[in-house]
Amino acid sequence: xxQPHGALxxxxxxxxxxxxxxxxxxxxxxxxxxxxxxxxxxxxxxxxTAYSGINYKDALAVTGSAPxxxxxxxxxxIEAVGTVVHADDTSVRVGxxxxxxxFGLGVDHDGGFAPYVRVPAAWVIPLPDSLTLFEAAxxxxxxxxxxxxxxxxxxxxxxxxQGPVIVTGAxxxxxxxxxxxxxxxxxxxxxxxxxxxxxxxLRALGASTVLPRSDVEAGGKPLRRGQWxxxxxxxxxxxxxxxxxxxxxxxxxxAFGNAGxxxxxxxxxxxxxxxxxxxxxxxxxxxPLRRAVWARIANDLRPRHVEAIGKAxxxxxxxxxxxxxxxxxxxxxxVVDFSR
Numbered sequence: 270x271x272q273p274h275g276a277l278x279x280x281x282x283x284x285x286x287x288x289x290x291x292x293x294x295x296x297x298x299x300x301x302x303x304x305x306x307x308x309x310x311x312x313x314x315x316x317x318t319a320y321s322g323i324n325y326k327d328a329l330a331v332t333g334s335a336p337x338x339x340x341x342x343x344x345x346x347i348e349a350v351g352t353v354v355h356a357d358d359t360s361v362r363v364g365x366x367x368x369x370x371x372f373g374l375g376v377d378h379d380g381g382f383a384p385y386v387r388v389p390a391a392w393v394i395p396l397p398d399s400l401t402l403f404e405a406a407x408x409x410x411x412x413x414x415x416x417x418x419x420x421x422x423x424x425x426x427x428x429x430x431q432g433p434v435i436v437t438g439a440x441x442x443x444x445x446x447x448x449x450x451x452x453x454x455x456x457x458x459x460x461x462x463x464x465x466x467x468x469x470x471l472r473a474l475g476a477s478t479v480l481p482r483s484d485v486e487a488g489g490k491p492l493r494r495g496q497w498x499x500x501x502x503x504x505x506x507x508x509x510x511x512x513x514x515x516x517x518x519x520x521x522x523x524a525f526g527n528a529g530x531x532x533x534x535x536x537x538x539x540x541x542x543x544x545x546x547x548x549x550x551x552x553x554x555x556x557p558l559r560r561a562v563w564a565r566i567a568n569d570l571r572p573r574h575v576e577a578i579g580k581a582x583x584x585x586x587x588x589x590x591x592x593x594x595x596x597x598x599x600x601x602x603x604v605v606d607f608s609r
Contacts, residue, residue, distance in 0.1 A: 281306060281315075281354065287383035288587055290330050291342035299331030299345050299382075299588060309344075310379040312387040315355035316367060320406030321346045321381035322579075323587065323603040324442065325528075328594040330375070331382075331587065339377040346381030346605075347374055350396070350406040358390035366396035368563065370410040371553040382587060384607045394560060397567030406604045407579030408446060408566055414552040415447035415501065416562045416570045418523035419454070421548050422499050425521045429455035432498035432517060433478065437461045437508050438528055439471050442578075442602045447501045448474045449572030459497070461485065461508075470600060474574055485511045491536035495543065499523075506530025513539040513547070525550035578602050583609040 283305060290299045306315065330337040330345045338345070348370035353363050361367070372392045374380045379387070396405055419427075427434070434451055438444045439460035451458045452475020460471045463482035471479050486493075487507040495517040502509050503526030510533040512522055524547060539545040554562070572578070578601040582590055590603045 281385070285384050286584065287344045287379075288331060288346070289342050289344050290338045296333050297330075297336060297338055297341055298333040299591070301585070301588070304344070304383065306385060306387070309383075309385065309387040312392075313356060313358040313390040314353055314361050314388055314393055316349060316351045316369065316386045316388070316393075317354045318349045318351040318381055318384050318386055318607050319402045320350045320581075320607065321605045322348055322406050322409035322411065322442070323590055323594065323605065324348070324410060325594060327375065327382070328591040331591040332595050334595055337376060339373070343375070343377060344379035344383050345375050346383070347371070347376065348406075348410045349374070349381030349386045350402050350409070351386070353393075354385075356390065361390045361393050366402060368394040368396055368405055370413065371559070382584075382605065391556065394563055397563060399567045399571070403579065403581070403604065404575050407575050407602050408572065409442075409602065409604075410552050411442035411602060412446040412450070412566060412572065413559065413562055414443045414525050414550060415450055416566050417552060417554060417558070418447065418501050418525060418548070418550045419450055419570060420562055420565065421550065422521040422523050425546050425548065426519060427499045427521055429457075433457045433459045433496070434499040434501070435459040435461065435497045435512070436476070436501045436503075437512070438503035438526060439476065439479075440464055440467050440600045441503050441526070441528070443525060444501060444503045445474060445578050445601050446572050448476050449574060449578065450566075450570045451475065451501075453571060453573045454569055464600075467600070470577070473577055487511065488534065490514060491538040492542065495520075502526065504529035506533050509533045510535060513545055516543060516545045519544040519546065521546040521548055523548045523550050525552070579604045581606040581609070
């Protein structure tokens with residue numbers, strides 16, 4: 270597209286559908302509504318959305334399960350992948366394929382559950398040449414979180430060949446991508462899941478060992494046999510307490526989820542006797558780090574078998590898929606395909 274900067278094309282639709290979260294009967298809920306470009310939050314760049322991944326945070330917002338949205342009403346969807354159709358900032362090229370997530374997108378700025386997104390130019394990440402739009406959406410903010418966790422652990426001493434890295438909540442989006450990235454980077458991966466039928470899926474992603482959730486022991490000894498050279502934890506709660514007690518000397522744990530609870534019964538002994546490192550992972554990282562992580566995702570941390578992780582769905586199915594995700598009935602990543 271050779272549209273000049275500053276000229277909004279007349280070919281763009283005047284009305285389109287979006288999933289907007291608004292208050293209804295005292296509760297914030299998502300619903301499919303009609304909206305316009307003029308109604309979107311301001312920004313220098315308009316993106317035609319090709320795909321938008323569904324995250325747990327999105328499911329919470331759309332189903333009204335938690336007050337995720339900080340400003341009502343607001344279009345949900347904390348990420349989007351697509352093509353720039355308008356730019357007032359010359360740092361962004363019209364026609365470029367781009368990624369955007371974080372900075373309040375889908376929380377207090379109209380988000381990715383719409384065929385058009387308008388954002389500040391400073392939020393835009395160019396799509397790496399080696400990734401397709403669908404691959405980038407499947408990876409999305411979940412994959413960025415997993416890659417950031419691995420990146421942080423490696424900066425704290427983790428390297429292939431030191432022993433197994435364990436991934437909890439293994440069939441979730443971040444965890445699935447984390448397994449695939451770790452395996453691609455040469456790590457030995459162990460996965461913990463409560464889903465009995467998930468073992469073939471997890472082994473296909475690269476897990477060499479699959480453990481049942483029943484192996485996690487709540488309470489008891491602050492130090493158990495040291496097994497893991499590193500850990501990606503999407504669960505928190507008792508699982509995180511158990512991980513702390515089973516890490517090897519100086520091993521890092523990257524914590525980014527609380528599916529099993531936001532609190533845990535910790536003990537200082539793993540920290541002071543084994544030097545275990547607990548790293549908090551916030552995907553809304555500074556842009557230079559975010560760009561560096563996406564560069565690694567496109568290269569040495571490129572996940573294997575992305576096609577097994579991402580499942581394309583139609584826009585109309587988003588509310589139902591969000592409801593299923595709240596029940597734990599989703600494996601991998603659901604990706605909204607706006608061409609459907």
